[in-house]
Amino acid sequence: MIELKHLCRDFGEGKLTIHAVNDVSLTIESGDVFGVIGFSGAGKSTLVRCINLLERPDSGTVLIDDVEMTALKSGELREARKKIGMIFQHFNLMPSRTVAENIAYPLKGSGLSRQERDEKVRELLKLVELEEKEKAYPSQLSGGQKQRVAIARALANDPKVLLCDEATSALDPQTTKQILKLLKTLNEKLGITIVLITHEMAVVKEICSHVAVMDHGSVVEQGDVYSVFANPKMQITRNFIRTTSNLHKMEELIEEGARIADLQPGELIIRLSYVERNVAEAVISQVSRRYNVDINILFANVEILQGSQLGGTVAIISGERADVTKAIEYFIEKNVEVEVLKDGRVSDPADA
Numbered sequence: 001m002i003e004l005k006h007l008c009r010d011f012g013e014g015k016l017t018i019h020a021v022n023d024v025s026l027t028i029e030s031g032d033v034f035g036v037i038g039f040s041g042a043g044k045s046t047l048v049r050c051i052n053l054l055e056r057p058d059s060g061t062v063l064i065d066d067v068e069m070t071a072l073k074s075g076e077l078r079e080a081r082k083k084i085g086m087i088f089q090h091f092n093l094m095p096s097r098t099v100a101e102n103i104a105y106p107l108k109g110s111g112l113s114r115q116e117r118d119e120k121v122r123e124l125l126k127l128v129e130l131e132e133k134e135k136a137y138p139s140q141l142s143g144g145q146k147q148r149v150a151i152a153r154a155l156a157n158d159p160k161v162l163l164c165d166e167a168t169s170a171l172d173p174q175t176t177k178q179i180l181k182l183l184k185t186l187n188e189k190l191g192i193t194i195v196l197i198t199h200e201m202a203v204v205k206e207i208c209s210h211v212a213v214m215d216h217g218s219v220v221e222q223g224d225v226y227s228v229f230a231n232p233k234m235q236i237t238r239n240f241i242r243t244t245s246n247l248h249k250m251e252e253l254i255e256e257g258a259r260i261a262d263l264q265p266g267e268l269i270i271r272l273s274y275v276e277r278n279v280a281e282a283v284i285s286q287v288s289r290r291y292n293v294d295i296n297i298l299f300a301n302v303e304i305l306q307g308s309q310l311g312g313t314v315a316i317i318s319g320e321r322a323d324v325t326k327a328i329e330y331f332i333e334k335n336v337e338v339e340v341l342k343d344g345r346v347s348d349p350a351d352a
C-alpha cells in the first residue's frame, strides 16, 4: 500500500544541516497497522509528513497504492491526498465550529448535496460513537472525544491510509486504550492501513502488526512486532522494550545490594527470556525435575503478543554445579535465552 524508497529530507544549510529523514526505505502492506517508534527528534513526524507530501522529500520516492505521489502535479496531489487521512497529538480541530462542522469540513467541494453530506457526517459520528456530540464545540469535549472527532474528520473522504502522529500522546492511559481500540476496529472494519507514529512501546504492543525503529533519521530495525520484541537487534530497540517490562529491574536491584539479590553459595540469579514463538512454559518444571535443581522465581513477566508468549522470568537456580550447567544448557536447547545476572559462588571475590 505504501512504499518509501530512499527518502531523504534535510533541514538547515551547510554545517548545520539536519538529516531529519536519512535514506529511509519501507514497505507497508495493505491492512497493516504499522508502528514507527523513536525518541523525540528521531525524524518520525518528518517521515509521516513525507508520506502525504505535507513535507516534500529532497530525494526518494513515495508510492501509495501504486501511485507515485512524488511525481504528481499540485492538482493531482490534492486529489490523491484525499485518500490519506491524518490525525495529530493536539487534534487540530477548528474551535469556532461544531463537531459536525469540523467533520464536514473536508467534504467541501466534494460535490455531495447538503443532505448527502449530513448523512455522511452522521455515519462518521456513529462510527466513532459520538452521535450525541454533533452540536457541541471542541472546547466542550474531553481529549478522547476531541480525538474521535479528528478521526471522523480524517475518515470523511474514505481514505485508504490513516496517518497518526502521536495521536494518543496527549491522552491518559485509559483514553489511550480506547482510542487504540477504535483505530484497531477501523482497521478491521474498513480495511484501512494505519501508520502510527509513537514514542511509546506500549502503544506499538497494543495494536501494531509491524514496527520500524527510527534513530537520527534512519530506520535502524524493522519487522513484525513479535520478532522485534523477542529478538531486538539494536540497543535502542532494547531500551524501548525495557520500558514495558520489569525484567530488567534485577540488574538495578543487584547493584543496589537489595536483599532479594542475596545469594547462598551455589546459587545463581538467571533471567530466562522467550525469544521464539511457542515455547512451552512447562520448561521450568521439566528442568527442575530432570536436573534436580531448585528454581525459585523472583519475578516473571509473560504476556501474549500476536498469539505467542513473550517475556520471561528472573529466578534463583541452585543445585550441584554440574546439574545447574546442564539445566542452563537445556533451556538454551529449548530456545529459551539464559543470562546469568549474578553467581553466588563468585560474587564475593574473597570466596572465589
Ligand SMILES: Nc1ncnc2c1ncn2[C@@H]1O[C@H](COP(=O)(O)OP(=O)(O)O)[C@@H](O)[C@H]1O
Binding pocket: 011, 012, 018, 019, 020, 038, 039, 040, 041, 042, 043, 044, 045, 046, 047
Ligand atoms: N521545519 C523544520 N525546520 C528545521 N528543522 C526541523 C523541522 N522539522 C523538523 N526539524 C528537525 O528535524 C529533526 C526530526 O524532527 P521530527 O521529525 O519532528 O522528529 P520526531 O517526530 O521523531 O520527534 C529534529 O532535529 C527537528 O529539530
Ligand SMILES: [Mg+2]
Binding pocket: 044, 045, 046, 166
Ligand atoms: Mg514528532
